[in-house]
Amino acid sequence: MTLKQLPLHHVHQQLGAKIMPFAGYEMPVRYTSDLDEHNTVRNAVGIFDVSHMGEFIVRGADACAFIQRVSANDASLLYDGKVQYSYLPNTQGGVVDDLLVYQISPVEFMLVVNASNIDKDWNWISRYTDGLAVELTNISDSTCLFAVQGPLAAQALQSLTNAQLDAMSYYTFEKTDFAGFANVIVSATGYTGAGGFEIYVANEQAEAVWQAIMQAGEPFGIKPIGLGARDTLRLEMGYCLYGNDITDTTSPIEAGLGWVTKFTHDFVNADALKAQKDAGVPRKLVGFELIDRGIPRGHYALCDAEGQVIGEVTSGTQSPTLGKGIGMGYVPTAFSKPGTEIFVNVRDRLLKAQVAKLPFVKK
Amino acid sequence: MNFPAELFYTPDHEWIRFDADGTAVIGITDFAQHELGDIVYVDINTIGEVLGKGDVFGTVEAVKTVSDLFLPVAGEVLEVNPELDGAPELVNTEPYEGGWIIRVKLADDAQKDDLLSAEAYQELIGK
Numbered sequence: 366m367t368l369k370q371l372p373l374h375h376v377h378q379q380l381g382a383k384i385m386p387f388a389g390y391e392m393p394v395r396y397t398s399d400l401d402e403h404n405t406v407r408n409a410v411g412i413f414d415v416s417h418m419g420e421f422i423v424r425g426a427d428a429c430a431f432i433q434r435v436s437a438n439d440a441s442l443l444y445d446g447k448v449q450y451s452y453l454p455n456t457q458g459g460v461v462d463d464l465l466v467y468q469i470s471p472v473e474f475m476l477v478v479n480a481s482n483i484d485k486d487w488n489w490i491s492r493y494t495d496g497l498a499v500e501l502t503n504i505s506d507s508t509c510l511f512a513v514q515g516p517l518a519a520q521a522l523q524s525l526t527n528a529q530l531d532a533m534s535y536y537t538f539e540k541t542d543f544a545g546f547a548n549v550i551v552s553a554t555g556y557t558g559a560g561g562f563e564i565y566v567a568n569e570q571a572e573a574v575w576q577a578i579m580q581a582g583e584p585f586g587i588k589p590i591g592l593g594a595r596d597t598l599r600l601e602m603g604y605c606l607y608g609n610d611i612t613d614t615t616s617p618i619e620a621g622l623g624w625v626t627k628f629t630h631d632f633v634n635a636d637a638l639k640a641q642k643d644a645g646v647p648r649k650l651v652g653f654e655l656i657d658r659g660i661p662r663g664h665y666a667l668c669d670a671e672g673q674v675i676g677e678v679t680s681g682t683q684s685p686t687l688g689k690g691i692g693m694g695y696v697p698t699a700f701s702k703p704g705t706e707i708f709v710n711v712r713d714r715l716l717k718a719q720v721a722k723l724p725f726v727k728k
Numbered sequence: 729m730n731f732p733a734e735l736f737y738t739p740d741h742e743w744i745r746f747d748a749d750g751t752a753v754i755g756i757t758d759f760a761q762h763e764l765g766d767i768v769y770v771d772i773n774t775i776g777e778v779l780g781k782g783d784v785f786g787t788v789e790a791v792k793t794v795s796d797l798f799l800p801v802a803g804e805v806l807e808v809n810p811e812l813d814g815a816p817e818l819v820n821t822e823p824y825e826g827g828w829i830i831r832v833k834l835a836d837d838a839q840k841d842d843l844l845s846a847e848a849y850q851e852l853i854g855k
Contacts, residue, residue, distance in 0.1 A: 394792075395765055395792075398765065398766050399765045399766050399790070399791040399792055400766040400768075400791060401766075403791075593765065593791065593792045596792070597791060597792075658769065659769070659771070660768070660769060660789045660794065662794060682791060682792070683768045683769070683789065683791055685791065712771075712787065714773075
């Protein structure tokens with residue numbers, strides 16, 4: 366498979382980024398230090414180039430009805446300028462992808478999907494347009510996305526826009542002027558738990574916007590942040606990563622996505638998911654933190670006190686903020702209560718851990 | 729990047745310094761620490777063990793990845809750098825000095841012939 370490059374690949378190279386393959390793209394994973402980049406976002410402000418993410422535009426009189434078919438959350442609750450987290454269930458009990466749904470107008474929505482799933486999602490949702498007045502457009506290759514995240518993000522960006530950034534509620538967006546361009550989507554969303562904005566721009570505007578953000582953010586100490594810190598930041602919040610924590614074969618109910626599974630409307634596999642939710646699930650995705658010293662990594666076994674395997678780590682890292690190992694994984698429901706003692710098999714040693722309440726790091 | 733000429737190197741990115749008393753000090757190279765990123769834990773549980781050349785003597789955990797450590801020569805693991813427990817970042821900041829990892833007592837038949845010079849190692853990694 367040929368790896369795609371981000372439109373600003375050369376900018377990341379000039380910044381000295383370590384570039385590695387991720388989701389079919391050559392992505393900046395680290396500019397200087399994972400820890401420093403992580404702490405910059407938690408304490409100040411950083412900018413991620415996450416232009417690998419996919420964007421689909423859904424237009425037409427039945428745009429909302431179409432989204433209601435494929436998405437588990439209730440899109441009828443959206444209003445212009447509102448963002449909703451959701452997922453696309455498959456018909457086998459698993460998850461095609463998780464996504465954000467933006468209502469631009471009652472007849473125009475934007476779906477933001479994971480890079481690794483762009484083609485899969487496109488093919489999947491295209492099967493559900495029958496009988497609906499709806500037109501889908503994949504703008505992924507012509508759209509860049511910058512996430513400006515951290516407690517100083519609103520201040521750092523305010524000089525670039527007339528939108529009142531610190532007044533925007535979480536999970537809302539404005540189509541506004543930004544860095545001299547009109548109709549830029551500025552969204553109060555992110556994948557870090559540190560607050561901030563995600564800014565969608567056309568490829569041809571991307572470099573000017575990136576440089577404008579770097580310049581405006583300079584007095585606030587803005588730094589470019591790689592995917593490495595993005596992963597530790599999201600894991601400290603207990604956010605799922607598609608491909609690790611949720612997949613084509615994991616149940617969204619077991620994954621804790623019940624809160625975005627709304628049986629107020631009909632959608633793909635709704636009946637089976639409703640039955641599952643009503644009956645209760647045999648296992649659950651939990652967060653856990655190490656009590657013994659060590660770092661959980663993906664696919665390490667989770668065990669009970671006797672060493673019997675009860676599950677597997679789906680995501681794990683050292684938490685830079687907490688200074689200890691944290692992770693997520695599926696365990697039998699009997700082991701899912703916060704405080705429950707479990708063990709992680711780290712290189713054939715059973716290290717003590719306990720199930721934790723998410724997020725690991727409180728906002 | 730820095731690769732001191734007085735040290736020997738392995739293709740697995742360890743360095744080794746032979747001391748006059750028949751012991752040797754081992755760590756990871758500047759290139760290795762740079763590739764791994766921030767080191768947050770050095771896990772050595774082979775103290776007192778006699779290991780062969782190429783055996784795993786521990787692991788080094790960075791934020792994003794974990795990597796095995798391979799013994800460049802046969803010998804007995806005598807001690808771990810005690811500073812690393814509280815300051816594993818020394819492996820990043822001073823890979824050849826304060827960030828050394830273990831000291832070994834060389835086996836009688838320790839093979840040093842195929843270790844790399846600084847020059848040969850740099851050529852290997854393309855630096």
